[in-house]
Amino acid sequence: MTVARIWRERGRRYRLEAARCKGCGKVFFPGRLVCDKCGSREFEEIRLSDKGKILTYTVIRVPPPAHTYETPYAVAIVELEGGGRITAMVADCDPEKLEIGQNVRVVFRKISQDGEKGIKFYGYKVVPA
Amino acid sequence: MSGIVGWGSSVPKYRIKVEEIARQWGEDPESFKKGLMLREKSVPGPDQDTITISVEAARYALQRASYVDPGEIGAIYIGSESHPYAVKPSGVTVAEAIGMQPDFHTADLEFACKAGSQGMFLAWSLVDSGRMKYAFGIGADTSQGAPANALEYSASAGGAAFLFGREKVVAEVIETHSYATDTPDFWRREHEFYPQHGGRFTGEPAYFHHLLSCARIVMEKAGMKPSDFAYAVFHMPNGKFPMRAGKILGFKKEQIEPGWVVPILGNTYSGASPMGLAATLDIAKPGERILMVSFGSGAGSDGFVFETTSELPALQDKAPKLRAQLADDPIYLTYGQYAAFRGKIRV
Numbered sequence: 038m039t040v041a042r043i044w045r046e047r048g049r050r051y052r053l054e055a056a057r058c059k060g061c062g063k064v065f066f067p068g069r070l071v072c073d074k075c076g077s078r079e080f081e082e083i084r085l086s087d088k089g090k091i092l093t094y095t096v097i098r099v100p101p102p103a104h105t106y107e108t109p110y111a112v113a114i115v116e117l118e119g120g121g122r123i124t125a126m127v128a129d130c131d132p133e134k135l136e137i138g139q140n141v142r143v144v145f146r147k148i149s150q151d152g153e154k155g156i157k158f159y160g161y162k163v164v165p166a
Numbered sequence: 167m168s169g170i171v172g173w174g175s176s177v178p179k180y181r182i183k184v185e186e187i188a189r190q191w192g193e194d195p196e197s198f199k200k201g202l203m204l205r206e207k208s209v210p211g212p213d214q215d216t217i218t219i220s221v222e223a224a225r226y227a228l229q230r231a232s233y234v235d236p237g238e239i240g241a242i243y244i245g246s247e248s249h250p251y252a253v254k255p256s257g258v259t260v261a262e263a264i265g266m267q268p269d270f271h272t273a274d275l276e277f278a279c280k281a282g283s284q285g286m287f288l289a290w291s292l293v294d295s296g297r298m299k300y301a302f303g304i305g306a307d308t309s310q311g312a313p314a315n316a317l318e319y320s321a322s323a324g325g326a327a328f329l330f331g332r333e334k335v336v337a338e339v340i341e342t343h344s345y346a347t348d349t350p351d352f353w354r355r356e357h358e359f360y361p362q363h364g365g366r367f368t369g370e371p372a373y374f375h376h377l378l379s380c381a382r383i384v385m386e387k388a389g390m391k392p393s394d395f396a397y398a399v400f401h402m403p404n405g406k407f408p409m410r411a412g413k414i415l416g417f418k419k420e421q422i423e424p425g426w427v428v429p430i431l432g433n434t435y436s437g438a439s440p441m442g443l444a445a446t447l448d449i450a451k452p453g454e455r456i457l458m459v460s461f462g463s464g465a466g467s468d469g470f471v472f473e474t475t476s477e478l479p480a481l482q483d484k485a486p487k488l489r490a491q492l493a494d495d496p497i498y499l500t501y502g503q504y505a506a507f508r509g510k511i512r513v
């Protein structure tokens with residue numbers, strides 16, 4: 038993850054900024070140029086809800102070095118209230134106790150950092166609600 | 167009228183018990199439990215720091231003051247001695263996460279454990295003067311005590327955020343005072359991981375002198391005495407100091423207990439007295455007075471006299487209360503897990 042990309046994506050990573058198609062209402066996260074459902078090119082900017090349900094998840098046991106102290110941890114696909122799906126790490130829980138359909142809420146956390154001297158990278162995770 | 171229009175607190179899910187730390191170093195846990203009135207402390211997760219705790223506390227404050235457009239908040243001041251960067255402001259990340267950007271004032275504050283209350287004073291002053299409609303003052307920390315040091319039993323993590331405004335005020339600021347001298351009771355040099363403290367020197371000439379002086383002066387300025395207050399919140403480096411300070415000033419245990427969260431939270435440094443105030447606002451009734459006095463080593467105290475309004479009760483249940491967060495299924499760590507989480511050991 039480059040510093041430029043972290044900076045460019047901060048709207049969606051910090052505030053869950055998404056796009057809703059003005060043609061058919063489909064929600065895209067991240068936003069896109071053309072709606073794959075109705076072909077419209079017009080979107081309005083919205084913010085996704087911070088409440089949702091786990092659609093599915095997997096448990097990571099062999100992590101990248103940045104997440105050594107959090108292992109094992111789960112990564113889930115979450116359907117948010119009012120539309121929109123995110124893929125996020127699940128924090129503050131025993132991953133063995135998670136269930137599909139479980140309620141979660143979106144929180145703001147440190148995601149990783151560029152070594153000991155580099156930038157710290159923040160964004161969303163989910164926790165059991 | 168000006169004062170607090172929204173408040174929120176945030177505490178990590180992880181805890182370590184005093185027994186677990188004492189066992190590691192062959193110490194007697196009872197001396198910490200009875201002597202310092204500490205039972206357990208919060209520990210930040212590996213993905214939590216002063217920025218993430220500030221964001222959660224500020225989001226809860228905005229959840230309570232849900233009518234506020236974040237774009238109308240003109241300033242945000244975060245007080246902490248554990249800002250994640252030595253150079254790069256915490257305030258901009260927190261402001262972007264709550265949608266304040268780009269028209270706002272910020273700079274990070276540091277004054278040991280009183281930087282949060284100083285941020286609250288700045289935010290309130292800017293609003294009270296009419297300079298801006300809303301301003302945030304936040305105190306948050308993820309402080310570290312050196313292994314086996316007495317501070318290791320108390321140094322914990324958490325924070326509280328206060329949004330100040332002039333309309334729909336839930337707790338009016340009646341009076342303030344600040345009292346400071348150059349007193350070297352506790353410090354941390356740049357590039358050092360753990361702080362140093364002046365041992366027994368930290369009690370009388372530092373904590374008690376500044377906190378008691380500030381409390382007496384702010385009450386005198388307001389023309390009030392201890393019996394005029396429903397609650398008192400004093401900086402809580404441990405359980406014993408705020409209780410003793412309250413007794414010396416003439417407060418009863420019942421006035422201090424609602425905000426006295428330290429036995430099950432630990433010392434959250436810049437977050438400590440702000441979190442005590444948040445816990446008090448969580449349960450206060452309209453028309454009650456709250457005295458809050460912080461203490462930061464170095465050394466100084468900020469004092470506030472608040473009076474709650476009829477707007478308060480409607481906001482109390484709109485975001486998680488601090489004591490509910492503390493009771494919500496904490497995850498207890500072993501000393502090894504704690505040491506790895508806090509970067510005390512590299513695995």
Ligand SMILES: [Zn+2]
Pocket residue numbers: 058059060061062063072073074075076077
């Ligand atoms: Zn469409």
